[in-house]
Amino acid sequence: MDLHYSEADREFRARARAWLTANVPDAPRPAHGPAAAQFDRDWQRKLFxxxxxxxxxxQEFGGLGLSGLQQVIWYEELARANAPHHINTMYVALMHAGPTLIARGTTEQKAFHLPRILNGDALWCQGFSEPNAGSDLAALKARGVIDGDSIVVNGAKMWTTDAQHADFQELLIRTGPDSERHKGLTxxxxxxxxxxxxxxPIRTMMQDDHVNMVFYDxxxxxxxxxxxxxxxxxxTALATLSFERGLGFIGDQLELYERVxxxxxxxxxxxxxxxxxxxxCGSIAQRLASIKAxxxxxxxxxxxxxxxxxxxxExxxxxxxxxxxxxxxxxxLSEVVGEIMGWDFLEFNGDRAAHPWTYDYLWSWVFSISGGTNEIQREITADRVLGLPKGR
Known part of the structure; x- marks a missing residue:
């Protein structure tokens, strides 16, 4: 990757900054519920x-096909403009389902679903985790039985983000008779x-119904x-998870600098x-400097x-x-901000716009679990990046 900004890159940044300045919504995103989902659909439609x-x-699937460096520029400008956060009810559709369909889907699946994702018509949720198969996803039990030209599904899924608003779900089930672990999944x-x-719905500490149990009968x-x-x-699931753990968090990665x-x-x-x-205060200044680095x-x-x-x-x-x-x-970062704000940091009524720092602190705990816990990320790094021997 060439890390020098070309004239085209500089022009792209100026164009993105000007558009965001003129089009970022004046009203804050509703805290939760159908109004929040509609806000996300409307913002995605405006982008489209x-x-x-x-x-x-x-580009062949309706996207912009931007270079990696221009993607970074876009997310930097989103953060600079304090535009609607990219992790919203459109997240699974844009960062999970869409890329997975592009990589693994049939021509018919791409033709039907990709335009509806891009224009905001279709919200998606993820049906992977279960009550006893969260970090250990390969332990999932929800079962599908082939019956003619259909698969009949029974079971339950846990922590299904925004399921109550979703039109479609990326669902991982066990279809292989007597299969175990990674084999026999669909x-x-x-x-x-x-x-x-x-x-x-499941009520969370952020005072919303962001996650859900989903039952299949x-x-x-x-x-x-x-x-x-x-x-x-x-x-296919590994491809989905690789998008989530890789490109799916670019916005978070780059937004952190603006937060600091x-x-x-x-x-x-x-x-x-x-x-x-x-x-x-020396300790606060030192911690902020370290976090900025x-x-x-x-x-x-x-x-x-x-x-x-x-x-x-991929x-x-x-x-x-x-x-x-x-x-x-x-x-x-959330912890040092809490020290700066003192008692005011503890005030929270579920409204992110009114209490952004407190919301971000609560979300930091969710973030350490969603998309794979920190322990799972360490295990993947040890196994698939460093090639370390597996522990007993």
Missing amino acids: DHGWAGIAWP WIICDMTTPGIEIK DVRIPLSNVVGEVDKGWS CRAIELAENTLLENGQRAIE DTIAIRSMTLADIAETDRTG PGPKGSMMKLMVTSTHKA
Whole structure:
């Protein structure tokens, strides 16, 4: 990857900055519920209508096909403009399902689903984790039985983000008779309006119903919805997870730098109980400086990760290293901001716009679990990046 900005790159940044300045919504995103989902659909539709949807998707599938460096520029400008956060109800569709379909889907699946994702018509959720198969995804039990030209699904899924708003689901089930672990799994597209699906929201510490239990009772899904091959869905699932742990977190990776800058500004304008400006407290200033250095390192790692994806077509296991570092840096920043703000940091009513720092702190704990826990990321790094022997 050429890290020097070309004239085209500089022109692209100026164009992106000007458009975002003129089009970022004035009203904050609703905290949760149907209004939040509609806000996300509307923002995605605006991006689509103005030619900014699918920045990483190939042009042949309706995307912009931007270079890796221009993707970085776009996310930097999103963070600078404080534009709607990319991790919203459109996230699974844009960062999971879409890229997975591009890489592994049939011509018919791509033709039907990709335009609906890009224009905001279709929201997706992920049906991977189960009550006893979260970090150990290969232990999943939800079963699908082939019956004619359909797969009949029974079982349950856990922590299903935004299932109550989703139109479709990327669903991983066990179809191989008597299969265990990674064998006999199938990745299938599930229409969330199919009879037999029951969704039960789970109230979180962020005072929303962001995650859900989903139950399947003889849910009949067409075999034509299988992505990849029946009983060979683990390979497809790994592709999905690689997008999530790699390119799916670019926005978070690059937004961290802007958060640090805002935290430094907060420290410059906040008085501690002793009357001292927070930035004049040696330990706070030192921690902010260290975190800022980490965000600069994260940007460099992001560029390297994108360069690898440009070469290979799919993100590699190094994305786990990225997610681990972003998670720890995110949490460290939230903790120092809590020290700066004092008791005000503890005020939270579920409204992210009113209490952004507190929301980010709560989200930092979610982030250390979602997409694979920190422990799983370390295991993937040890196994697939460093090639260390497996522990007993």
